Amino acid sequence: MCSVPETERLSECLNSFRIQGLLPNFYYIPDFITAAEEDSLLRSHIQIPSNRWVSLSHRRLQAHPSTLTPKNTLLASPLPTWLTAPIIPRFERLGVFEDAPHRSPNHVLANEYRPGEGIMPHEDGGAYYPIVATVSLGGVAVLDVYEKVGGNDSREEVDAEDRDVGTTGTDGEKRNGRPMPCARILQEPRSLLITTGTAYTDLMHGIAEIDVDENLDSKAIANWGLLGDAAKFESGSSRRDTRTSLTYRDVLKTSKVGSRILGTGKK
Numbered sequence: 001m002c003s004v005p006e007t008e009r010l011s012e013c014l015n016s017f018r019i020q021g022l023l024p025n026f027y028y029i030p031d032f033i034t035a036a037e038e039d040s041l042l043r044s045h046i047q048i049p050s051n052r053w054v055s056l057s058h059r060r061l062q063a064h065p066s067t068l069t070p071k072n073t074l075l076a077s078p079l080p081t082w083l084t085a086p087i088i089p090r091f092e093r094l095g096v097f098e099d100a101p102h103r104s105p106n107h108v109l110a111n112e113y114r115p116g117e118g119i120m121p122h123e124d125g126g127a128y129y130p131i132v133a134t135v136s137l138g139g140v141a142v143l144d145v146y147e148k149v150g151g152n153d154s155r156e157e158v159d160a161e162d163r164d165v166g167t168t169g170t171d172g173e174k175r176n177g178r179p180m181p182c183a184r185i186l187q188e189p190r191s192l193l194i195t196t197g198t199a200y201t202d203l204m205h206g207i208a209e210i211d212v213d214e215n216l217d218s219k220a221i222a223n224w225g226l227l228g229d230a231a232k233f234e235s236g237s238s239r240r241d242t243r244t245s246l247t248y249r250d251v252l253k254t255s256k257v258g259s260r261i262l263g264t265g266k267k
């Protein structure tokens, strides 16, 4: 965590967490939350009623406060407290969503991956302001970053495809012909990864469906120098364990209807 006073320019504060040598605008902060906070977040999400989870073929997914409408509108309602404290105040101190239209995330997608699961290369798309802040819980996983190629998949398309097509669906060519990543970012549990600017708009990202991440070293992993505990990966490999990611976003289009339905809006 930054040791600068809270009044300091926040972008300067984030500068020391910038991933060097990569296309700009990825920031990695190890130990963004404590082990006790991680435990409590995992307990909260495990206790979520099972009907909140959408089971996809490669992972499970939960949207808070709700999924977007087909027109990518969020029916605005507050995020649950377990997702906001202590994370949102830390975003505020770092200025993560300072320039976003709602100045704070209004939407969180939780992805849960078991060993061997992942997410196809995609871009997060235009429904959101171009910042995603990802808190990792539980296991370790490498995020592969790709240059954009023609016909990119958006976040929604990837979910729909995972739901409808399955692992060996009609899209096999795209999956088997997965391009080489141009960079790899190792996400430790309790870390925060911020993807913004051109990293958000000009690149794609995905997580390979494997049991062990391999070839881990200072050359291959873009954020090696920022890792909280690089010694853990000195063997060059890391076995996947169940990992949950909380991806905080600002949905651009919101509607008050949601808060009226849920009885939380102003009368």
Ligand SMILES: O=C(O)CCC(=O)C(=O)O
Pocket (backbone or CB within 6 Å): 109, 111, 119, 124, 134, 143, 155, 187, 205, 207, 245, 247
């Ligand atoms: O789990 C992650 O770190 C990546 C998730 C992701 O790319 C997404 O939810 O759009």
Ligand SMILES: [Fe+2]
Pocket (backbone or CB within 6 Å): 122, 123, 124, 155, 205
């Ligand atoms: Fe994504």
